[in-house]
Amino acid sequence: MVHKKFAVKKIGVIERYQEFLPVTDNTPIISLNEGNTPLILAEALPVYLGLKNIKIYYKFEGLNPTGSFKDRGMTMAISKALEEKASAVICASTGNTSASAAAFASRCGLRCFVLIPEGKIAKGKLIQAYRYGAKVLMIPGNFDQALELVKRVTQDNRITLVNSINPYRIEGQKTAAFEIVDDLGDAPEYHAIPVGNAGNITAYWRGYKEYRRAGKCEVLPKMLGFQAEGAAPIVYGKPVEKPETIATAIRIGNPASWKGAVQARDESGGLIEAVTDPEISWAYRFIAEREGVFAEPASAAAVAGMIKLARRNYFEENTRIVITLTGSGLKDPDYALSFEDKIEAVEPTFEAVSKVVFASR
Numbered sequence: 001m002v003h004k005k006f007a008v009k010k011i012g013v014i015e016r017y018q019e020f021l022p023v024t025d026n027t028p029i030i031s032l033n034e035g036n037t038p039l040i041l042a043e044a045l046p047v048y049l050g051l052k053n054i055k056i057y058y059k060f061e062g063l064n065p066t067g068s069f070k071d072r073g074m075t076m077a078i079s080k081a082l083e084e085k086a087s088a089v090i091c092a093s094t095g096n097t098s099a100s101a102a103a104f105a106s107r108c109g110l111r112c113f114v115l116i117p118e119g120k121i122a123k124g125k126l127i128q129a130y131r132y133g134a135k136v137l138m139i140p141g142n143f144d145q146a147l148e149l150v151k152r153v154t155q156d157n158r159i160t161l162v163n164s165i166n167p168y169r170i171e172g173q174k175t176a177a178f179e180i181v182d183d184l185g186d187a188p189e190y191h192a193i194p195v196g197n198a199g200n201i202t203a204y205w206r207g208y209k210e211y212r213r214a215g216k217c218e219v220l221p222k223m224l225g226f227q228a229e230g231a232a233p234i235v236y237g238k239p240v241e242k243p244e245t246i247a248t249a250i251r252i253g254n255p256a257s258w259k260g261a262v263q264a265r266d267e268s269g270g271l272i273e274a275v276t277d278p279e280i281s282w283a284y285r286f287i288a289e290r291e292g293v294f295a296e297p298a299s300a301a302a303v304a305g306m307i308k309l310a311r312r313n314y315f316e317e318n319t320r321i322v323i324t325l326t327g328s329g330l331k332d333p334d335y336a337l338s339f340e341d342k343i344e345a346v347e348p349t350f351e352a353v354s355k356v357v358f359a360s361r
């Protein structure tokens, strides 16, 4: 028998969905085996909401190599940057883009610069960019200002911009929609997703449409986008000067893919609405404590939005809802620990421990 032990299967999104992506045989594929994330059936949420004939799934993107969906777009952006002989890449970031850019750049020896808003980036993400070896530049400003700066720095094309205005990012990110269809056998009727810079909702909608054109699905989902109330420019129809929310990954006042998001909403017959920080916080805890799925606050915005719609009886019976959980809960340890309820100091004795354990059984 032939020994298969070392025949490691390539499972990165470019190899898997090459025919749908702008790559050629000459594209050097820089991959960390991103994608192929699980679609987890919600158990507690439909019971809590009293939804009997509706199935809810979490597309858990926190299980990508750097802990967010950004890896899908970054494998494309970095591969193409290398193909086009870039010497360095740069991005503005609320955190996850910088973590992902730094990782993929390190894998192929590209220099990487990241601009992040000082004090408003979750610690796990900062550590990643730093540890993967990127040059981290902190600015006393917000994401929108950082993005304006990197756009100017890359104007003369000496350095490649890897924010989602880089068209290859959206191309890579659409593979998440492909995976959902491959897993479910068709697209779901509804797709809920947090909206920050709006690249991801744009990417999913493109992915679903392309897959239907290729005969891979019949259904096209209604796209349901959710912004945080303090950072909801698309909902209000105008940029937000000083965006604020606990969900730092969607703390964006002037989304780069604004048009793409509106198009996804309108073509799909969906909606884009705002959820409050307390609603996000509640959903964040619910999915961790009741479903065993630990996602970051921005991801929970989509859960909060879905809950809000369920309470208005928005969803039709006998349908499926997919909620994209965009990033891992481990990204933001400070927020995770900001609830005091669960840590209790006890004496190191059998009596003290058993008293607590048996009392709260």
Ligand SMILES: *Cc1c(COP(=O)(O)O)cnc(C)c1O
Residues within 6 Å of the ligand: 068, 069, 070, 096, 097, 164, 194, 195, 196, 197, 198, 199, 200, 201, 249, 250, 296, 298, 299, 326, 327, 328
């Ligand atoms: C980037 C990001 C978002 C927002 O995605 P956009 O494409 O900017 O709308 C949401 N959640 C997490 C965890 C992210 O990293």
